Amino acid sequence: MKLRLSTLILPYRRWNEGGRAAWQRAEELGFHTAYTYDHLSWRSFREGPWFGAVPTLTAAAGITRHMRLGTLVTSPNFRHPVPYAKELISLDDVSGGRFTLGVGAGGSGFDATALGHELWTPRERADRFGEFVQLLDQLLTEDSVSYEGDFYSAHEARNLPGCVQRPRLPFAVAATGPRGLRLAARYGQAWVTTGDPKVNENGTPEQSVQAIRGQAEKLADACAEIGRDVAELDKILLTGFTPDRGRPLGSLDAFVDFAGRHRELGFTEIVVHWPISGSDFAADEKVFEQIAMEALAQLR
Template identity: 80%
Template sequence: MSLRLSTVILPYRRWHEGSRASWERAEELGFHAGYTYDHLSWRSFRDGPWFGAVPTLTAAACVTERMRLGTLVTSPNFRHPVTLAKELISLDDISRGRITLGIGAGGTGFDATVLGQEPWTPRERADRFAEFIGMLDRLLTEDSVSYEGDHYAAHEARNIPGCVQQPRLPFAVAATGPRGMRLAARYGQAWVTTGDPKLYEHGTPEQSVQALRRQTERLADACAEIGRDAAALEKILLTGFTPDRNRPLESLDAFVDFAGRHAELGFTEIVLHWPIPDSDFAVDQKVFERIATEAAAQLP
């Protein structure tokens, strides 16, 4: 399976003041997929413009034709499975079957308290995520769903005609812990990681590679528990959060070296942040575009 390159475009600009152009250019450059964050605000961008993921992806679907589209990642922090399923079915229809749902348990940032709730503990997030993804799987594959759980409920929720992609649009499950890995093995068509967050500040690239190797081994173990071949799951690395940070994007050679080391771990897709000046994702646009157009020929 050849290594694919994708990009994630943060929704920090007005559609007609640069955002649309980035999505169109991403497709021109040949990226496999274009993703966006599904947050209500995020870190250093909190006090500036920030737009919603679903409307942004809807607009992107209307100005692209080939590139897959999706979230990295959606979480239960401010979503409900019933309303999310309806939006996803609509997105899948508008894009003619090009949507991938990146989905995870969510973190402890602004989204975790924006609706007025207390932050959930790690156990509560894991419990909610397990129920959330299981319910969403049903909502996207069954015409009518009634359900009463510990955290979510639905009464005759109808989702006709269902997804363009059958039996449903693919899930890319973000996970690093045992429970999340089991959910990825059960429900995922892909698995997503950003590496080991404990290594971001003081770790080394070599330590990061070893941590990612251990993660892929845990995923394989989770798949083996249910008799699933781990090779059947796409393995996605969202870059920018390993100790390498932006160094792999400083040159074509640097990226090819980085991508090759991670392809050896079994990763099938590497996602690069679209350059944002004066931010953690500030890289040279020309180098970024050269990587997008030339790196694939030098990768496995």
């Protein structure tokens, strides 16, 4: 099974003070896709600089040529499908059809109440997520959309000329629970996981592999329910959260072992965070670049 290697660049640096250089270097290193978080702030970075995902990706589209670009992930926490669809169509156009929308239900972090509303329950987040994905799918595939849901509405929302990628830009749906996995099966061109949250917190790497295998099996079941072949979906693992944490980036051999074990689970893409010293994503930049340039050849 062919495996792709991608990276995730957090938007914490000014564009002319290291931001631009990271995206350019990512393409030089041969990464398949470079993603960024779509947050207003995130965990330990809350008190420092943090820039918007859409402008960052638009700028990145202008200085790269072949590498795909995307979000990991956008959520309903502070996005509305109608204006966001227009931004996505624009991103797809500026990038020449190189954009992938990673989308998830969102969590209870800083974004969850930044607009001044009460924290949503897990059930309400799941309800909103389902409607968010459904409406985005319509907005990105139809010229004019009117819609009235429980959480979102649209009145003759026009999205001409539509996406460069047809019938629309691809969705990479982040999901671990049954409702999210059904959304991935119905709307996704890819499925995204960071592992099992409970196992990530207290488990072992071996337990993590077993938990992720279980997630993949449930995705296959969700696809079977609607008559879809699970092999049609790419499977993306966003690293940095499993019990291994940063160990896979400790050496080339460690990464090859990690990636190989997850390729056996059916993953087609592994995403590694761009190193940030003094953070959860600290790593030796020379080892990181060696992994980018040599790991896939060893896995073949």
